[in-house]
Amino acid sequence: MLFFLxxxxxxxxxxxxxxxxxxxxxxxxxxxxxxxxxxxFIKEFVSNISRNFDxxxxxxxxxxxxIDLEGKGVKSFDFSETSGYGLNPLVLSTDKDFGGVRKxxxxxxxxxxxxxxxxxxxxxxxxxxxxxxxxxxxxxYANDPSTWGLDFxxxxxxxxxxxxPDISDLKRFLEYRVKQLFLGANSKTVAYLEELNxxxxxxxxxxxxxxxNRGSSDAEKIIDRISDLKxxxxxxxxxxxxxxxxxxxxxxxxxxxxxxxxxxxLVYIDELEKxxxxxxxxxSIDDDIKVIIYKINSxxxxxxxxxxxxxxxxxxxxxxxRGLNNLDTFILLxxxxxxxxxDPDHILNVILKEGRKFGVGVLVASQSLKHFSSDVLVNTAxxxxxxxxxxxxxxxxxxxxxxxxxxxxxxxxxTLLAKFSNTKGVYSKYxxxxxxxxxxxxxxxxxxxx
Numbered sequence: 001m002l003f004f005l006x007x008x009x010x011x012x013x014x015x016x017x018x019x020x021x022x023x024x025x026x027x028x029x030x031x032x033x034x035x036x037x038x039x040x041f042i043k044e045f046v047s048n049i050s051r052n053f054d055x056x057x058x059x060x061x062x063x064x065x066x067i068d069l070e071g072k073g074v075k076s077f078d079f080s081e082t083s084g085y086g087l088n089p090l091v092l093s094t095d096k097d098f099g100g101v102r103k104x105x106x107x108x109x110x111x112x113x114x115x116x117x118x119x120x121x122x123x124x125x126x127x128x129x130x131x132x133x134x135x136x137x138x139x140x141y142a143n144d145p146s147t148w149g150l151d152f153x154x155x156x157x158x159x160x161x162x163x164x165p166d167i168s169d170l171k172r173f174l175e176y177r178v179k180q181l182f183l184g185a186n187s188k189t190v191a192y193l194e195e196l197n198x199x200x201x202x203x204x205x206x207x208x209x210x211x212x213n214r215g216s217s218d219a220e221k222i223i224d225r226i227s228d229l230k231x232x233x234x235x236x237x238x239x240x241x242x243x244x245x246x247x248x249x250x251x252x253x254x255x256x257x258x259x260x261x262x263x264x265x266l267v268y269i270d271e272l273e274k275x276x277x278x279x280x281x282x283x284s285i286d287d288d289i290k291v292i293i294y295k296i297n298s299x300x301x302x303x304x305x306x307x308x309x310x311x312x313x314x315x316x317x318x319x320x321x322r323g324l325n326n327l328d329t330f331i332l333l334x335x336x337x338x339x340x341x342x343d344p345d346h347i348l349n350v351i352l353k354e355g356r357k358f359g360v361g362v363l364v365a366s367q368s369l370k371h372f373s374s375d376v377l378v379n380t381a382x383x384x385x386x387x388x389x390x391x392x393x394x395x396x397x398x399x400x401x402x403x404x405x406x407x408x409x410x411x412x413x414x415t416l417l418a419k420f421s422n423t424k425g426v427y428s429k430y431x432x433x434x435x436x437x438x439x440x441x442x443x444x445x446x447x448x449x450x
Contacts, residue, residue: 001053001327003045004443005384005418006436014446016418016433024381024421026327026361027352031396032386033367036412037435039066041386042332042365044437047071049330050291056328058291059315061308063335065297074291077283079307080298081276088166088280089310090131092140093317094149101142105131107347111309114341115302117268126256127265134173138165167269167278174266181259275303301338308339312347316360325359336364337371344375352379369395381421385430387412402430420448 001020008014020026028045032038046058046069060067068076079085089108093099105128113119119127132142139155139162141147147154153162165173256262272278277299285292294311296304312331319329331351333339340348351362352375364376369392383400387410396407402417410417410432417430428448 001049001056002445003048004437004439005416006433006439008446009415009432009434012434013444015439015443016431016448017439017445018382018418018420019445020327022420022422024423024425025352025356025379026330027355027380028361028363028365028382028384029372029376029380030363030365030384030386031367031369031388031392031400032365032384033388033392033412036387036410037416038365038367038386039334040413041384041416042067042334042363043069045363046291046330046332048437056290056330058330058332059311060291060293060332061311061334062293062295063297063304063338065295067293067334069291069293073289074293075283075285075289076293076295078295078298079277081274083276084279084281085283086277086279086281087307087310087314088164088282089278089306090166090170091164091280091314092135092148093313093321094145095317095321096145098317098320100145100148101132101135101140105135107309107313110343110345111306112268114309114346115305117302122257122261123265126261129255130173130177130262130265131170134165134170137173138162138169140164164280166280167273171266171269171273174262174269177256178259178262178266181256181262272303272306275299277303277307305339308333309347312351316347316351316355316358319358319360320354322358324357327356327361328359330361330363332363332365334365335367336376337366337368340364340371340373340376342373342375346373349373349375349379352376368392369399383417383419383430385410385417387416406430406432 001018003018005016005018008016030038030041032041042060046060049056050058050073060069077083077085079087089111090104092101092104108131109119109124109127113124135142139147139153139158141154144154146152150162150164155162277296296307299307315329315331319325333348336348340346343349348362348364351360355362362380364372364380366372367388369388377399385396385400385402385407388396388407390408393407396402397404400419407417409415414435416433416435418433419428419430421427431446431448
């Protein structure tokens with residue numbers, strides 16, 4: 001694949017071009033201040049590659065809602081509270097090495113901890129236990145890889161078809177545990193107590209005269225059911241106390257730490273559910289759609305972080321599970337410094353280190369270099385600088401090794417700096433390029449590794 005950037009400013013006979021076969025990996029770092037042409041670069045890259053090379057898919061993550069692409073094979077989706085679209089961060093990968101319950105629980109909690117509302121130690125331990133129990137209740141066992149998919153359900157006589165739990169399921173599970181901790185009772189007792197409260201509430205909501213007007217049998221049935229439920233709840237509380245034999249029964253409840261800890265988790269997960277973007281209702285995408293734009297501009301920043309973490313995991317897990325492959329997938333992440341972290345296990349760093357083997361390239365773009373991890377700087381073979389604010393000059397010259405003063409004379413939208421690393425790990429120097437993305441692909445390429 002070729003993507004022409006334009007002419008070498010100091011030799012107009014030379015066309016500077018990104019060549020997928022010559023670079024060490026297919027990852028880009030694009031730095032550009034507001035108004036420097038960063039969004040235009042992303043659009044031109046996607047348009048040029050998708051138009052000139054078949055079989056390549058693009059996942060464009062649009063943080064600001066300003067990346068608009070048109071044409072055949074392009075589809076844009078809004079992810080917001082009202083759009084109806086959302087991903088499920090609790091779906092498991094069935095890969096025996098990279099998937100499973102433990103890795104999903106760890107990645108889910110790690111993602112929450114990268115937000116502004118980091119979990120406390122007690123919350124983290126409680127949520128870990130709750131998630132393991134939630135998965136087990138749905139037929140997914142941490143120690144049995146055969147249960148990680150949907151084809152095999154180890155549960156006996158289950159009333160429900162096996163499915164991956166989602167945020168709504170986690171919320172309901174937490175609600176149940178909150179009630180259990182409040183009462184100190186087992187789950188069966190809580191179930192009957194919930195039904196009892198619903199029936200009593202019905203009487204308060206509609207007076208008995210109204211119920212009797214509907215028919216004496218309806219009223220009598222409700223009254224009889226309430227009487228039965230009260231007796232059953234009393235019996236179950238007595239049975240629960242009498243059933244204590246090992247002394248571990250209370251530990252089964254207390255492994256979630258305390259009522260207050262689980263209640264705080266319920267409040268947190270309730271907010272995630274209300275955002276609407278974790279519903280698990282991902283849009284269906286036809287095979288002829290090759291450019292998918294995920295518009296996440298309406299989300300709060302913490303929601304964006306969690307969403308992007310799990311979207312990247314979902315994309316990369318699918319590519320990794322198919323095995324080694326040639327380049328056929330690009331992920332383009334605007335304002336990528338928001339999502340970057342020094343954690344080597346963070347999905348962005350994993351893709352940067354392993355993506356080439358599985359046919360995945362990443363373009364990370366940002367206005368600032370400040371918060372990028374060392375993994376991002378080291379593992380992006382192609383560096384593009386479009387023009388930055390003067391307060392970034394010293395930082396970029398130090399971290400990206402530009403020549404002294406070279407960056408200071410860039411003209412936004414007219415010139416850029418480009419540097420590439422070849423398959424032997426040898427970097428070219430930074431070339432100043434007069435931007436022209438429309439160059440015919442048959443033009444002579446500037447051999448910057450010669």
